[in-house]
Amino acid sequence: MKNRTFFWFILPSLITMLLFIALPIVSVVVQSLHIEHEAVLNEVENCGPFGCKKELVIDVEETKKLKLENPLGKFNGFGTYTNRNHLAFKEIQQAWIESEGFISFISMSLNLPFYRALAFTLTYTFIVTPFVLFFGFLIALGVNSLPKVMKGPTIFISLLPMIVTPLIGSLILFWMIDAQGIIGSILQEIFDDPNLSLKASPLLTWIMLMVYGVWHSSPFAFIVFYAGLQTVPSDTIEAAMIDGASRWERTKYVVLPHLMPLTIFILLIQLMDNFRVFEPIVGFSAQANATSLSWIIYNDISNNEDQFFGSAGATSVLTIIGVSVLLIPVLIRTWREFNRKVV
Amino acid sequence: MFLKTITFAGAFALLGSSAIADCGISGGNVSILSNDFPAIQAVTAEAAKCAGNGVTVETNLTKDHKDIMVAALTANPSQYSSVIVSNSTLVTLMNDGLVRSLDDLVAKHGSGLNKSQLITVNGKVMAVAFMANAQHLFTRTDMLEKAGVSNIPGTYEEVISAADAIRSAGLLEYPVALNTKAGWNLGEEFVNMYMGTGADLFKSGTAEVSINNDHGVATLNMLKSLVAYSNPDFLTYDSNATQAEWEAGNLALATMWGSRGSAVLDGEGSVDGVSSNTVLSSAPLWGNGARPASTLWWDGIGISTNVSDEDAEATFIALMNGISSDMVKANNDAAVWLVEGYKPSPASAGVSETAANGAAPYPMLPFMGTLHGALGGEISDFLQGTESAEQALADVEAAYTTAAKEKGFLK
Numbered sequence: 010m011k012n013r014t015f016f017w018f019i020l021p022s023l024i025t026m027l028l029f030i031a032l033p034i035v036s037v038v039v040q041s042l043h044i045e046h047e048a049v050l051n052e053v054e055n056c057g058p059f060g061c062k063k064e065l066v067i068d069v070e071e072t073k074k075l076k077l078e079n080p081l082g083k084f085n086g087f088g089t090y091t092n093r094n095h096l097a098f099k100e101i102q103q104a105w106i107e108s109e110g111f112i113s114f115i116s117m118s119l120n121l122p123f124y125r126a127l128a129f130t131l132t133y134t135f136i137v138t139p140f141v142l143f144f145g146f147l148i149a150l151g152v153n154s155l156p157k158v159m160k161g162p163t164i165f166i167s168l169l170p171m172i173v174t175p176l177i178g179s180l181i182l183f184w185m186i187d188a189q190g191i192i193g194s195i196l197q198e199i200f201d202d203p204n205l206s207l208k209a210s211p212l213l214t215w216i217m218l219m220v221y222g223v224w225h226s227s228p229f230a231f232i233v234f235y236a237g238l239q240t241v242p243s244d245t246i247e248a249a250m251i252d253g254a255s256r257w258e259r260t261k262y263v264v265l266p267h268l269m270p271l272t273i274f275i276l277l278i279q280l281m282d283n284f285r286v287f288e289p290i291v292g293f294s295a296q297a298n299a300t301s302l303s304w305i306i307y308n309d310i311s312n313n314e315d316q317f318f319g320s321a322g323a324t325s326v327l328t329i330i331g332v333s334v335l336l337i338p339v340l341i342r343t344w345r346e347f348n349r350k351v352v
Numbered sequence: 353m354f355l356k357t358i359t360f361a362g363a364f365a366l367l368g369s370s371a372i373a374d375c376g377i378s379g380g381n382v383s384i385l386s387n388d389f390p391a392i393q394a395v396t397a398e399a400a401k402c403a404g405n406g407v408t409v410e411t412n413l414t415k416d417h418k419d420i421m422v423a424a425l426t427a428n429p430s431q432y433s434s435v436i437v438s439n440s441t442l443v444t445l446m447n448d449g450l451v452r453s454l455d456d457l458v459a460k461h462g463s464g465l466n467k468s469q470l471i472t473v474n475g476k477v478m479a480v481a482f483m484a485n486a487q488h489l490f491t492r493t494d495m496l497e498k499a500g501v502s503n504i505p506g507t508y509e510e511v512i513s514a515a516d517a518i519r520s521a522g523l524l525e526y527p528v529a530l531n532t533k534a535g536w537n538l539g540e541e542f543v544n545m546y547m548g549t550g551a552d553l554f555k556s557g558t559a560e561v562s563i564n565n566d567h568g569v570a571t572l573n574m575l576k577s578l579v580a581y582s583n584p585d586f587l588t589y590d591s592n593a594t595q596a597e598w599e600a601g602n603l604a605l606a607t608m609w610g611s612r613g614s615a616v617l618d619g620e621g622s623v624d625g626v627s628s629n630t631v632l633s634s635a636p637l638w639g640n641g642a643r644p645a646s647t648l649w650w651d652g653i654g655i656s657t658n659v660s661d662e663d664a665e666a667t668f669i670a671l672m673n674g675i676s677s678d679m680v681k682a683n684n685d686a687a688v689w690l691v692e693g694y695k696p697s698p699a700s701a702g703v704s705e706t707a708a709n710g711a712a713p714y715p716m717l718p719f720m721g722t723l724h725g726a727l728g729g730e731i732s733d734f735l736q737g738t739e740s741a742e743q744a745l746a747d748v749e750a751a752y753t754t755a756a757k758e759k760g761f762l763k
Contacts, residue, residue, distance in 0.1 A: 045760040048447075048718060052557055053474035057439075058481050058690055059648045059713040065557065066473060067718045069449035083760070093754045100750075120739070120747065122729065188585065209584035211736075294588035297534035297732040308729070311419045313536065314444050314721035319758050 041322030043082035046075040089323045097121045126300040134283040137222040145230020153238045171228035179292025214298040221289050230275045237271040280335050302328045375673045379406035380666030386436030388413040391687035399674030425450040430658040433667040437654040439714040451654040457668040481652035482675040483687040485611050488702035494629040495604035508638035515581040527604040528581035533590040539728030545571045547712045548638050548645025559719045559761040561752050564745040572741040601626050610703035614685045632702035634709050647714040719761040726752040
């Protein structure tokens with residue numbers, strides 16, 4: 010394709026990407042560098058059904074003047090990024106000086122909201138992703154060897170966890186794992202512990218969220234692998250069978266290498282998705298024991314009466330950086346393979 | 353949701369033009385944004401009857417009203433001509449000057465109002481309250497009797513000893529519940545308990561928080577001794593969960609919202625014997641405190657700044673109709689109404705007693721929401737036993753100070 014043709018060909022996508030991806034990101038970055046103007050406070054008397062009291066109120070006129078002069082707010086540079094509710098440079102430094110060993114340093118860092126969320130987010134990503142790949146592949150192999158009549162219904166049922174909206178799915182499970190719910194009471198029966206509660210201990214909450222994550226995402230990996238399995242060349246499989254390869258050997262030496270590009274694709278998508286884990290934390294009311302970067306953004310914007318746009322912007326930018334760091338190794342690998350093929 | 357309510361409102365409007373009484377509005381658009389619970393449904397339904405003859409009434413009742421109200425009222429003209437506000441949401445709207453002074457409208461159309469209904473800030477009426485709410489004690493008298501406790505507890509120390517008696521008698525392993533879901537609910541429990549000490553949350557006349565002290569430590573310890581008698585899942589308990597547990601007969605002593613009272617007492621959805629043995633009473637005192645460990649809340653009418661005077665007047669009249677004595681008589685048990693003509697009932701006894709015992713109103717301070725958010729996020733570690741009370745309070749202070757700087761409340 011000529012450069013000129015290519016340019017006109019790609020222009021519509023380019024414009025859409027600029028409008029809907031690049032511009033919002035720029036706006037988020039700009040927002041994250043600003044905080045609100047200093048509030049002008051006056052002491053006045055407030056009265057209501059329960060009596061009067063002297064309280065502070067915001068001087069709306071004065072504050073409006075400040076806002077008109079500078080609608081974005083006060084420029085704060087990277088102040089929001091480095092403050093205690095985000096990267097907490099000062100607190101981390103202090104923890105380093107005060108801590109008596111590495112373990113106490115880690116526990117002091119995990120007391121800070123950002124690092125606590127990061128710890129769960131990374132653990133979730135690195136545990137759920139491989140399990141999703143593994144189970145997805147296993148289910149695909151299983152379904153592929155079923156008789157034809159049973160394939161349709163089995164595929165439909167296997168896809169259900171993905172079809173259910175994450176928030177609804179986690180809410181349903183939230184009630185099932187309740188101490189009086191079906192799963193919760195069966196677990197109490199099995200472990201013979203009437204006080205066993207999946208919602209109370211941090212460790213069990215983490216495990217529960219990750220099991221949910223695997224349950225929810227495996228169908229995606231399954232359906233991609235299943236589609237891939239339909240393209241495995243039967244000649245090669247037959248040749249391997251003639252050479253006396255067992256089922257395991259055929260899977261290992263023929264099927265898996267054939268599905269490698271798909272595996273990388275699922276890996277990319279899952280790393281991104283799992284890094285943005287959010288709905289199950291809300292659905293399972295798990296915020297006391299587990300928070301994620303996306304949950305922090307939600308909390309800044311809509312969980313309280315006040316909205317912290319600067320904070321939410323900063324956490325969003327940090328999330329984008331986090332996703333990029335995670336994806337770079339996979340992308341480099343793909344790029345190398347792509348080049349090798351071209352040569 | 354929004355579309356649905358518009359259709360409903362449209363249906364009301366059609367009804368209005370044919371059958372419903374004239375409210376004395378010459379014309380205008382009324383649109384109301386509010387929280388969604390039975391008492392407010394009654395008010396907005398009554399206000400919607402004013403539709404017709406050139407008046408339109410639209411309502412949007414949603415639990416997420418807090419998330420959309422600022423954006424919706426910042427627009428000019430504003431998306432809603434009225435928001436049903438409370439202590440905390442009025443402050444949020446006033447911070448941006450989004451609600452107007454009601455002095456003229458009250459003078460013109462508010463002759464039937466009690467003076468105590470007027471919420472005044474610096475002498476100007478900013479909202480008209482119509483109902484009160486507070487968290488207070490719910491008690492199962494049959495459980496107390498079986499455990500050999502004769503009186504309904506008046507202090508949290510008595511609540512703990514009664515809970516202990518119930519547990520030792522083998523009646524219930526976890527007899528106590530508070531709305532302790534991490535986040536807003538847990539923050540509210542801390543504020544309530546702290547108010548019981550009589551101390552202030554902020555250094556007077558400043559936005560500097562002052563909870564990192566002996567009162568704060570005592571408050572946390574009291575909360576911890578209470579949740580020791582709560583189900584281990586207590587950090588997931590919100591109002592819906594505690595009400596369900598209560599109605600299932602799994603609780604004997606709980607601190608819940610007064611607005612849940614009539615739902616608990618109506619016998620619907622409850623196990624036999626729960627409703628008939630439930631008594632609502634004042635929020636307990638504790639320590640050496642003189643006022644109940646609770647905060648008083650009101651819900652009321654606020655009118656948008658960014659609407660025409662005609663629409664503002666139409667809205668005010670429609671809502672005055674919404675909170676009329678007739679509406680109160682028809683829905684007497686739905687809330688603790690502050691309106692003339694309300695008859696106290698067992699369902700309102702808890703809120704009334706709490707107010708009579710001198711509980712403090714929830715502070716109307718611009719930075720209160722920021723502190724509330726910090727509390728809800730930082731004290732769960734202490735209640736789970738992974739952190740000391742002093743550390744938890746230091747964390748709250750640090751989280752609040754950082755957030756308040758971003759909001760411009762602190763330098």
